[in-house]
Amino acid sequence: MDQADIPALLSRLASDEDASRKMAVFKLQSSINDPSFADVFISSGGLVILRRLIMGAGGNTLAYSLQSLSRLLEVDMGWDVFEGPTSGDLVERIVELIVTNPLVNILRGAMSILVALVSHSQSETSSTASTPGTFGFRALKPAIAVYPQFFELVIQKLQSADHALCATTLMLINALIRDAVSNETSPSHHSGRVGGTGEEWPKFIKRLQDLGLIKAVYNLMQSAALQDLAHPLLEFQSLTKVLLKRWRDVKVDLERPDHRRALKGIHLASAPTRDYMNGSGRTDDTPESVKKSSKRHHPEKWRRLGFETENPANEFDTAGFLGMMDLTDFIRKNEDGFQKLLLEQSTRPLHERCPIARASLAVTLTLFEHFDCEHSEMEDLRGYQLSDGKHQDKLFRPLLLQWSRLHTAALHAFFRLWKTTAAEQHDFEKVAELVRILVDQVVGQAGRAKDVVDVEEDLVEYDLGRLRELQMELLGFSFEDQWGHHLYKVRESLNQEAITFVKEQRVRCLLQGTWFSKPARKENRGEYQNRRGTDGTLWRYAKLSHNRRYLHYADFALRTSSEPGLDALGERVDLRTISSVVSNVSAPNGDSTAESTLTGPPSSRHSTKITINSYVNPEDARKGVPTSGKEYELLTLYPLNHSVASEWLDGLLMLLDQAPITAETNKLVNLVKDYGLKIRLLNVRMEATYMGPPVGAGVVPSREGLDDNYYYTI
Structure with missing residues (x-):
């Protein structure tokens, strides 16, 4: 709307016909947030007419009038309407509308005006900040005294299905809380009264909370309407932090x-x-000497x-x-x-x-x-x-x-x-x-x-076990940040110690000896004989010699309860002649740590085997025939379960100074290494995690002032 049309607009706004006023104020709300237009509108006396409409109109005319004033305040103009002896009547009228009027479009405009009114006391650019009692909660207090149900009804508006009304209502609550906290009197005053509420700010906050404020905002923050309410919700969340910090900063004082x-x-x-009990039975009439003597309490x-x-x-x-x-x-x-x-x-x-x-x-x-x-x-x-x-x-x-x-x-x-x-x-x-x-x-x-x-x-x-795991992970991360280089060296050292430890454990399994199965002889179309192997035996027993140089073994028809000794094992393999150890060790269902135990006698299900190869053919060696450079199979073992397969395969490899390959052994290595690291971490004081190296650590001492006259004391 052009500024030249303002006189005609004001004339229609002051008309006795409601239709004319409604159309004029409808156009006004779309133009009044232009500062140049607003300036002419105010200087032409439009503010007085707008106030008159708010005080006496109803329906859409009232809604458009409230919206016009709200947009005028948004551009920081029109504050004069809240000054002078009649300002209290205008505020009371707006509070009355919030308490009594059910129409959403009127409530939105009224709430917006109160948001601006309360927030204006916190504006650093406010030209009227030196006039207390005009803005902030002070301006609302007389009207709230007339309508004491104001706060309760405002908080109920947070449950409205209209998201814009919810947002504006929450903005008003945020403004009231901010005003209560920011206008607190100086800490030197023990009363702690705030400049608008006339009561201590914690009591004011508690008053709002008792009316269901927290539950209402909590429901909004979890609702699907989050995007429409994002800004006021985040402001309320921030104000909650401010309040918690304020409460924490209040010192406990027994004088209060x-x-x-x-x-x-x-x-x-x-x-x-x-x-x-401290001084039980005392009253105000008790003599002072008795009171003092009764102050002694239980230690x-x-x-x-x-x-x-x-x-x-x-x-x-x-x-x-x-x-x-x-x-x-x-x-x-x-x-x-x-x-x-x-x-x-x-x-x-x-x-x-x-x-x-x-x-x-x-x-x-x-x-x-x-x-x-x-x-x-x-x-x-x-x-x-x-x-x-x-x-x-x-x-x-x-x-x-x-x-x-x-x-x-x-x-x-x-x-x-x-x-x-x-x-x-x-x-x-x-x-x-x-x-x-x-x-x-x-x-x-x-x-x-x-x-x-x-x-x-x-x-x-x-789960407490999981909690301790998290603690160790976090502790490890902390040390990584502060002691990364040193921790790398510790891990390297622990890895070698873990491999040595696991190697010894695996070799001890070989020294102890183990029963292995033998596959039965094939007969008609893949069927297997149940009681005899290829040479009439069903079991094989293998054991490492005490000097760890030879692998002794023998075949048996039956598995005995007692373990055969080395003297009962007629065959042996010289570990120095082994060229490779090959296996198809794999866990069932693709789980590398699972165990498949064969509880009955060996049958056709021999999925796991360990093959020991050599470049030296035993028969050629006995005949004195030179090696041909071709690998020969010296011994095949069929472990009864996956754990035995892992122990023997990696045990043989580690005896040959090769790295273990099964997941079960590597898991054991990592477990030993991690426990070693945790023990070292737990032996370090917690503050050392964050202190870093001591001052001067790693600095080479200066030789200034020294000569070459030195000697050793033997």
Whole structure:
């Protein structure tokens, strides 16, 4: 619309005919977000007319009027409408519409205006920032006093089927939370009251949470409407981190009544006996001298609950009031279990008791670190803008909104790990590290749509063996980063040690001796004789000599219960004459580590055999005939199962200084090597993982000031 048409537009806006006003304000909403147009519109008195429409119109005329004002505020113009003695009436009218009007198009416009009104107090460019009481929550407070159900109805709007209304509603909630936190008075004031709500900001946040805010946003974050609500959801997620950080930064101060009551509640919930009560029976009328004399309490009053000292307030320094909130919440929701746990721990020696309070604080800090609550609140939103569709889904962390339930589940996992590993007090940090790995694995790998109930079950029931494997993998990665070169040398050394160890084990199998089968003689069309081999024997026994130079063997008709000695083995193979060892060793079904055991007598199923070859033909050697350079088969062995085949094939190869080839032996080598590495890693202090080499390591000392006058003392 051209600026020259503004007078005619204003005339139609002020018309007594509703149809004329509706058409005019419909056109106005599409042009008013042009700053040059808006400037002329305001200077021509249009703001007064627009306000009059909002105060008295209804239906679509009202919806278009609200939308026009919202777009005017978006270009940072028209703020004068909220100044002066009548500004409160306009705000009350908008709040009234949100509370009483069911039409979505009116609600969207009203919500948008309140978003701008609340957010304007946080704008650095606000020209009226020096006039308190105009913007922010202060501007809404009188109207909310008239409509106290305002917050409840706003949160209900988050369940609307209209995604645009949901997004605008969440933007309003975000603006209110940001205003509450950003307008907090200075920390020197113990009241901690915020500049708009007239109450402490934690109480304001709790008020919203009690109305179902967390559940509503959690459902939105897991819904299919994620793309339409992405920006306000990510802003709410960032604000949640801000709040968690604020709570952590609040120091526990026993001078504050609420902190003192919380700590006292923790103690009373433990069902202490009379011996543990502090000054029981005192009243306000009790003489001061009696009060002082009764201040002496049981020496383990707080240690009994899992604190390190009898001054628990100091132990919240790192986790802050957030740690106290989590501990209090856990005890409040699990009071019976908490008391039973304390009774169970009291029956154990002091050094074996699980420190419940310390464990709770450790879990709080683990969750705080996992969700990266220290990071800038805008990083999630920036990451969403820069990422593609495949990775955007991972930026949403609905489980962050289930902080309390995650804390409880992870704390129960801590207790389980403590009991299962038979940990003691000096193992506390090790158990805390396992819990950190558990949280990273379960919570970190959970998809956006995974229900919190499933996550709770996974935390409490996670396989401990797998958890230890993850710990060793992570420890290995850490050492790779810090000690990669040194770790490579260690692995090389361990590999040689493992091969030597496995070679000795395989050779000992040969020294012990083993029964092998012999294939039966072929008869009609592939059928086999069941009781006799080709020469009347069914079994073959082989054994390595003690000097490891000869492989002795003999054939037998029956397999005896006692192992034949070397004197009973009439044939032998000189290992020095072996040219190659060939086999078709393979596991059934393609599984290289599987075992196929033949329980009955040998039959036609001889799928595995080991063939020992030589360039020396035994008959030619006896006759003195020179070698022809052709390989001859000296001995064929048919192992009874895959494990025996692996032992003998690789044992013979390693005796000939060749590398093992079966998967079973290589798996054993890797197993021995990995255990050796883990033992070395576990013998290194954890802090050494991150410290790197000491300062000056590897530096060649200077010879400055030295001469060649030196000698050796013998």
